[in-house]
Amino acid sequence: MFGIEDIKKDYDEILKQLSDPGLISDYSANNPPTSSKLGRIADVGWEKFEELSKKKKSLEKIIEKQKEIDGLKTQIEENKTILKAKDDQELSVLAESELPILREKIDSMEKELENMLEENSSPQPAAQSVIIEIRAGAGGDEAALFAGELYRMYSKYATLQSWKQKILDSHPTEIGGFKEIIFEIDGDVFAKLKNEGGVHRVQRIPKTEKAGRVHTSTATVAVLPKPKSSEIKIKPDEIKIDFFRSSGAGGQNVNKRETAVRITHLPSGISVASQTERSQAQNKENALAILSAKIVEKRIEEEQSRLDGKRNIQIGGAKRAEKIRTYNFPQDRVTDHRLKKSWHNIEEIMEGKIEKIIESLQ
Numbered sequence: 001m002f003g004i005e006d007i008k009k010d011y012d013e014i015l016k017q018l019s020d021p022g023l024i025s026d027y028s029a030n031n032p033p034t035s036s037k038l039g040r041i042a043d044v045g046w047e048k049f050e051e052l053s054k055k056k057k058s059l060e061k062i063i064e065k066q067k068e069i070d071g072l073k074t075q076i077e078e079n080k081t082i083l084k085a086k087d088d089q090e091l092s093v094l095a096e097s098e099l100p101i102l103r104e105k106i107d108s109m110e111k112e113l114e115n116m117l118e119e120n121s122s123p124q125p126a127a128q129s130v131i132i133e134i135r136a137g138a139g140g141d142e143a144a145l146f147a148g149e150l151y152r153m154y155s156k157y158a159t160l161q162s163w164k165q166k167i168l169d170s171h172p173t174e175i176g177g178f179k180e181i182i183f184e185i186d187g188d189v190f191a192k193l194k195n196e197g198g199v200h201r202v203q204r205i206p207k208t209e210k211a212g213r214v215h216t217s218t219a220t221v222a223v224l225p226k227p228k229s230s231e232i233k234i235k236p237d238e239i240k241i242d243f244f245r246s247s248g249a250g251g252q253n254v255n256k257r258e259t260a261v262r263i264t265h266l267p268s269g270i271s272v273a274s275q276t277e278r279s280q281a282q283n284k285e286n287a288l289a290i291l292s293a294k295i296v297e298k299r300i301e302e303e304q305s306r307l308d309g310k311r312n313i314q315i316g317g318a319k320r321a322e323k324i325r326t327y328n329f330p331q332d333r334v335t336d337h338r339l340k341k342s343w344h345n346i347e348e349i350m351e352g353k354i355e356k357i358i359e360s361l362q
Helices: 004-018 037-086 089-121 142-158 190-196 280-308 346-350 355-360
Strands: 130-135 164-172 178-186 198-204 215-225 241-246 259-266 268-274 321-326 331-337 341-344
Touching: 004 089, 037 089, 037 164, 130 142, 130 190, 130 280, 142 164, 142 178, 142 190, 142 198, 142 215, 142 346, 164 268, 164 280, 190 215, 190 355, 215 280, 259 280, 268 280, 280 341, 321 346, 331 355, 341 355
Parallel strands: 198 321
Antiparallel strands: 130 178, 130 215, 164 178, 198 215, 241 259, 259 268, 321 331, 331 341
């Protein structure tokens, strides 16, 4: 884990890079760009600028936290000096009463700083766009309906944020739910949605329940960073591609041609599929996007496991099997178990108005 001095060095280096006037127009005079090439280079330069700016902001928070701790330590030393001097009894009493409060604040802030340093040293995906995978869990048809509602919640949230979105693969059920749905959201997304990964639980009375009993169902959400094309290269000889007929709700074949695509990454054993689009080429493109994200996720998990020994960690902090949130319809309440905090007006939340929850997790 990096220490505060390493953070300060990194911060100074970032300031130096950001002050370079050639950052945005980063091209060599020996290799003058064409007009079309210039546009691509400018995009790369701007991406680098944004990446450095975000890193700078993150490091500033760490440095500021250390300054707060140093300020409290200075205050403790000043209070000790007052106690030694014994010049003013009233001031001495006040100084002594402040010491345990100051020490408690320092302990709390040092734990916060330690977490910030650990997060900074952990492998973090550079990608901003994400691929979200929602799977129905325990609860049969009701779980599939809930998976569909979670998809619509995130989809509506993405619309409110003006993010582009696209379904990459889905397995709908006959009653309007999803056994599984995988979709892509493009934009500055990962920082916002990285904490949504984990098990979401719903408690409500199903429409088919005549006795009026509350049922509990679950759905699992995984938030995968979408890698940039420059981040990962998949060689043709590393994958096996199979084509098959796409199927609809209930599993029946809905296409006479083999437009659905399954791709297996031989080195890792990861297998993905896409059948949403009408053309084989589009489904192949979607499957490759899902595969790239899963390969990057696997690499990050392996690196994280190497660093801290934790296994099966969903990017963003929650384990895939960890229950993170309960949607209790009878009580009109959504509870996030990590924060031990609840919000009411569940209908509004399911309509995509989840910003208050997202912000609380930042």
